[in-house]
Amino acid sequence: xxxxxxxxxxxxxxxxxxxxxxxxxxxxxxxxxxxxxxxxxxxxxxxxxxxxxxxxxxxxxxxxxxxxxxxxxxxxxxxxxxxxxxxxxxxxxxxxxxxxxxxxxxxxxxxxxxxxxxxxxxxxxxxxxxxxxxxxxxxxxxxxxxxxxxxxxxxxxxxxxxxxxxxxxxxxxxxxxxxxxxxxxxxxxxxxxxxxxxxxxxxxxxxxxxxxxxxxxxxxxxxxxxxxxxxxxxxxxxxxxxxxxxxxxxxxxxxxxxxxxxxxxxxxxxxxxxxxxxxxxxxxxxxxx
DNA sequence: ATGACTGGATAGTCCAGA
Numbered sequence: 658x659x660x661x662x663x664x665x666x667x668x669x670x671x672x673x674x675x676x677x678x679x680x681x682x683x684x685x686x687x688x689x690x691x692x693x694x695x696x697x698x699x700x701x702x703x704x705x706x707x708x709x710x711x712x713x714x715x716x717x718x719x720x721x722x723x724x725x726x727x728x729x730x731x732x733x734x735x736x737x738x739x740x741x742x743x744x745x746x747x748x749x750x751x752x753x754x755x756x757x758x759x760x761x762x763x764x765x766x767x768x769x770x771x772x773x774x775x776x777x778x779x780x781x782x783x784x785x786x787x788x789x790x791x792x793x794x795x796x797x798x799x800x801x802x803x804x805x806x807x808x809x810x811x812x813x814x815x816x817x818x819x820x821x822x823x824x825x826x827x828x829x830x831x832x833x834x835x836x837x838x839x840x841x842x843x844x845x846x847x848x849x850x851x852x853x854x855x856x857x858x859x860x861x862x863x864x865x866x867x868x869x870x871x872x873x874x875x876x877x878x879x880x881x882x883x884x885x886x887x888x889x890x891x892x893x894x895x896x897x898x899x900x901x902x903x904x905x906x907x908x909x910x911x912x913x914x915x916x917x918x919x920x921x922x923x924x925x926x927x928x929x930x931x932x933x934x935x936x937x938x939x940x941x942x943x944x945x946x
Numbered sequence: 947a948t949g950a951c952t953g954g955a956t957a958g959t960c961c962a963g964a
Contacts, residue, residue, distance in 0.1 A: 666963080667953055691963090693954070721954050722962075770964060807964075826964065861964070862951035873964075905952075905963080 658731065658913045662688040662765065662803035662878060663897070664859075664906035668724075669694065669702060671904055678897050679710065682910065685730045686758050688765030688803040691904075692716065692724030699726065717754040724751050725767050725804070731759040740792045744784040746777075753789065761884065762796045764789075766804035771825035779825060782807070786834035794841055802843060802879040805859075805906065808835045810845060814874035816857070826875060843879035846911055850891040858893050859906045867898055878911050887913040 661684035665671040668689065679687070692699060699716045707714050713733040718724035727733065737755040752767045766789060771782040793802055808831045812818040821827045839845070847856060857872030866872060878891065894908040 670953070691953095770962080772962085772964085821964095824964080859964075864950045866950095875964080902952090 658686070658759070658915070659684040659910060660686045660688075660761075660763075660801060660803065660878065660913070661894075661908050661910045662690070662805075662876060663908035664690040664767065664805040664876060664904060666691050666904040666906065667693040668699070670902060672702070674897065674900075674902060674904070676706070678894075678908070682894065682908070684728075684910065686761070686763055687712075687726075687728040688763065689726040689728070690724070690765065690767035690805045692718050692726060693721050694718045694724055695720060699724075715754060715756055717751045719751040722750065723767055725754045725765045727754055727756045727758070727763055727765050729756070729758040729763075733758055737792075740785070740788040742791070743788050744781055746781045752785070753792070755792070760799050762800040764793060764800070764802040764804070766802060766806070768805060768807040770807055771831065774823065774825055774828055782825075783830055783834055786831075786838065790834075790838045790841065793838065793843075796841075796881070798881060798883045800843075800881045801884055801911075802838065802877075803909070804877070805875060806835060806877045807875055808832060809873050809875055810835060810848065810877070813855075814848075814857075816871040816873070826873065839879060842882050844882065844885035846878050846880050846885055846888050846891040847874075847893065847909060849885065850888065856893055857907075858909055860898065862905050876906055876909050878909050880911070884913065889914055 696716045696718050699718055711730045712728045714726055714728045715736040716726040717738040733756050735757045739749055740753050743749045755764045769782040769785050772778040809815045809826050815821050856874055858874050858876035860867035860872035890912040892910055894910055898907040
């Protein structure tokens with residue numbers, strides 16, 4: 658099963674990129690962020706074409722900012738829009754949606770940016786992350802938190818840590834909030850798969866940042882242990898950042914083995930292969946470079 | 947270089963993004 662997450666930076670002007678991407682990558686579950694549409698506008702714009710491709714969908718969109726969705730070809734139940742006791746700015750925004758897709762609880766999130774350190778928006782970001790952790794704490798054993806976390810987990814996840822000193826996305830409190838979320842038992846599956854690689858998911862539109870590969874890794878798939886153990890491939894789809902009218906974010910894609918029937922039995926040891934010590938298939942596309 | 951680009955709302959430029 659393939660799961661993808663993509664901050665599309667407005668779905669309406671992205672449609673000429675979105676439909677070919679969906680046809681090419683054929684994910685079973687898609688988490689989208691920054692739709693910048695109401696739910697009604699999303700349905701009017703994409704509803705029939707998604708149904709024709711076999712996707713159910715649920716959206717949480719309130720207007721021109723934010724907006725998140727989950728698309729699924731493997732079932733879509735128990736949809737939850739927003740977070741329990743969700744903080745707002747000042748009112749709650751459309752930044753979180755969750756649903757059960759087959760055996761998986763799936764979250765699609767667009768974490769607040771934070772703007773500048775110690776601003777009201779920064780405090781809102783931290784409060785929002787606590788509310789997300791509290792929601793995810795109620796998940797069953799098979800869950801994924803996917804989306805634009807707006808936090809670079811480590812210095813290796815920004816092109817120049819010194820350039821980000823004193824800026825949001827890299828501060829201790831933000832990383833601590835991410836660590837608190839991951840302390841529920843969630844794994845950063847792309848970093849697990851590419852422990853020493855230069856792997857970014859966002860590049861500023863300006864100054865040829867993508868061409869020079871000066872970016873950040875802020876779009877994450879965080880998977881519970883039971884799911885992380887099923888990961889075959891985990892990579893950033895840089896092809897989607899190339900060419901005309903891209904989003905400034907690239908999709909993140911994870912492939913899982915089929916869920917075991919019934920109880921999870923003893924793990925079969927992976928084949929011993931020095932070129933691929935994790936015993937995983939190689940990804941369908943490049944992770945970076 | 948406190949820049950650079952893109953999208954939304956608007957009808958001038960401003961806000962937001964990160």
